[in-house]
Amino acid sequence: MNRLFFRFFLLVMLSITLATFAIYGAISWLFGDPLEQNAARQAAPQIFLLEQYIDKAPADEWLVRLNKVREVSHVKLELIPLQQALTRLPTKRHLALQSGAVVIDAANKSFLRRVDLHGEKYVGSEDDVVLAQDLPIDLALAIKMEALRYVIVALALLIPIALWSRAHWQGLQNLSKVADEFGNGKLSVRANIKKSASIYPLAEHINRMAGRIQTLLGAQQHLLNSVSHELRTPIARLEFGLELLRKAAPDSKVETRIDAMQEDLAELNSLVSELLNMAKLDQQKNMRMLPFELIAAVQNCLTGLSHELAQHEVIIRLEPGQTIIGEQGLLSRAIGNLLKNAAKYSERQIIISSKHTAEGFDIIVEDDGPGIPEAEREHIFEPFYRLDRSRDRATGGFGLGLSIARQALHQHGGQITINQSILGGARFVMHLPKACIELTVSQTEI
Numbered sequence: 001m002n003r004l005f006f007r008f009f010l011l012v013m014l015s016i017t018l019a020t021f022a023i024y025g026a027i028s029w030l031f032g033d034p035l036e037q038n039a040a041r042q043a044a045p046q047i048f049l050l051e052q053y054i055d056k057a058p059a060d061e062w063l064v065r066l067n068k069v070r071e072v073s074h075v076k077l078e079l080i081p082l083q084q085a086l087t088r089l090p091t092k093r094h095l096a097l098q099s100g101a102v103v104i105d106a107a108n109k110s111f112l113r114r115v116d117l118h119g120e121k122y123v124g125s126e127d128d129v130v131l132a133q134d135l136p137i138d139l140a141l142a143i144k145m146e147a148l149r150y151v152i153v154a155l156a157l158l159i160p161i162a163l164w165s166r167a168h169w170q171g172l173q174n175l176s177k178v179a180d181e182f183g184n185g186k187l188s189v190r191a192n193i194k195k196s197a198s199i200y201p202l203a204e205h206i207n208r209m210a211g212r213i214q215t216l217l218g219a220q221q222h223l224l225n226s227v228s229h230e231l232r233t234p235i236a237r238l239e240f241g242l243e244l245l246r247k248a249a250p251d252s253k254v255e256t257r258i259d260a261m262q263e264d265l266a267e268l269n270s271l272v273s274e275l276l277n278m279a280k281l282d283q284q285k286n287m288r289m290l291p292f293e294l295i296a297a298v299q300n301c302l303t304g305l306s307h308e309l310a311q312h313e314v315i316i317r318l319e320p321g322q323t324i325i326g327e328q329g330l331l332s333r334a335i336g337n338l339l340k341n342a343a344k345y346s347e348r349q350i351i352i353s354s355k356h357t358a359e360g361f362d363i364i365v366e367d368d369g370p371g372i373p374e375a376e377r378e379h380i381f382e383p384f385y386r387l388d389r390s391r392d393r394a395t396g397g398f399g400l401g402l403s404i405a406r407q408a409l410h411q412h413g414g415q416i417t418i419n420q421s422i423l424g425g426a427r428f429v430m431h432l433p434k435a436c437i438e439l440t441v442s443q444t445e446i
């Protein structure tokens with residue numbers, strides 16, 4: 001936001017500078033160079049002396065008066081040939097000099113003027129030019145005055161703009177904070193902006209949108225939760241009914257059928273449990289963030305998956321003694337889901353490693369399986385999304401594991417990303433924020 005303000009400030013300054021040059025150019029073009037006019041004002045006494053004292057002398061006294069003035073004045077007065085005078089001036093000013101006008105050369109603190117046009121002052125005077133040098137012209141002062149004028153104009157513009165826009169920046173910063181927190185899952189957050197603020201209508205729209213999203217998500221979670229709960233009872237009744245049926249089964253064919261139905265029911269049961277877990281995760285508000293040892297938690301997951309991992313080579317490259325601060329159950333669940341997938345989809349090798357990063361701490365699970373095509377990497381976190389249907393049917397599962405893992409990471413302020421492993425398969429990276437590895441005072445006391 002500050003960068004935005006800085007850019008705006010630069011833009012205003014640039015416009016004022018351009019406007020300054022444009023004004024200077026336009027005034028010079030229409031009314032003559034203001035700096036030159038200033039110099040002419042400063043040289044006015046010497047011009048006055050030339051026009052009113054020297055020029056007013058009778059023809060034969062003209063040179064005498066010029067010499068008198070030379071004696072008493074600190075300004076250097078010289079007579080130079082017209083041709084030499086012309087070489088001192090840019091071409092566009094030649095006409096003015098030739099027509100007998102006083103031509104100011106502000107940069108050299110001098111002015112030039114022909115003695116006369118008809119050679120009346122002395123023999124050859126029409127070919128001579130009076131050159132007055134060392135005039136008391138102080139252009140620096142004139143430039144300073146011009147600069148001061150533009151600085152005052154710039155300040156007069158910038159101060160009200162800054163005051164006016166400050167209120168906007170503050171409001172926008174407030175909105176950006178709200179959007180951040182909302183995006184991080186704090187759905188109850190709302191923008192608190194004064195009614196008189198100019199961005200109040202925008203804040204109102206955002207608040208209304210946030211309210212609607214919160215209601216929709218709440219309703220969706222409630223539905224998921226209720227349906228899953230409601231399914232539990234008929235499933236239990238069906239399990240009970242099948243047990244009774246098995247006792248009354250007339251032959252082994254019917255028994256095999258009942259076995260298959262019981263397997264389906266068990267699958268349905270675990271789906272309902274997973275859905276309930278997901279709903280619980282969404283509703284979880286106050287997590288118990290406690291320190292736990294990463295290696296021990298990973299070892300626990302591996303023990304739980306010993307059957308699935310029996311044929312695999314699992315390489316552990318974790319930082320020894322690394323402590324994580326978080327809800328152990330949730331993070332173990334996420335790591336477990338990634339390991340379970342690696343077990344399901346890899347050929348043989350799985351590596352679990354970790355590393356400190358500028359943002360926090362990464363836990364990485366990678367394997368030598370088929371990997372995940374780039375186009376699918378965003379989708380596979382969606383609930384029930386599975387890749388190659390035929391392959392996935394053979395491996396079993398509901399397509400909920402990754403969405404649960406991602407949710408667990410979000411609850412900790414982290415995220416999961418996917419890329420390609422050097423083993424050839426998928427590489428899942430769990431990014432945990434710094435808060436999950438740095439002990440605060442209250443956590444140390446626990």
Ligand SMILES: Nc1ncnc2c1ncn2[C@@H]1O[C@H](COP(=O)(O)OP(=O)(O)OP(=O)(O)O)[C@@H](O)[C@H]1O
Pocket residue numbers: 337341342345346367369370371372380385386387388392396397398399400401402403425426
């Ligand atoms: N390590 C992996 N290698 C290749 N594909 C993977 C890997 N992990 C996940 N996938 C793909 O992503 C899909 C989604 O994974 P997810 O864990 O959400 O569901 P699942 O494993 O199929 O089922 P569940 O985890 O619910 O038992 C999987 O079906 C699979 O196609």
Ligand SMILES: [Mg+2]
Pocket residue numbers: 337340341397400401402
């Ligand atoms: Mg899975």
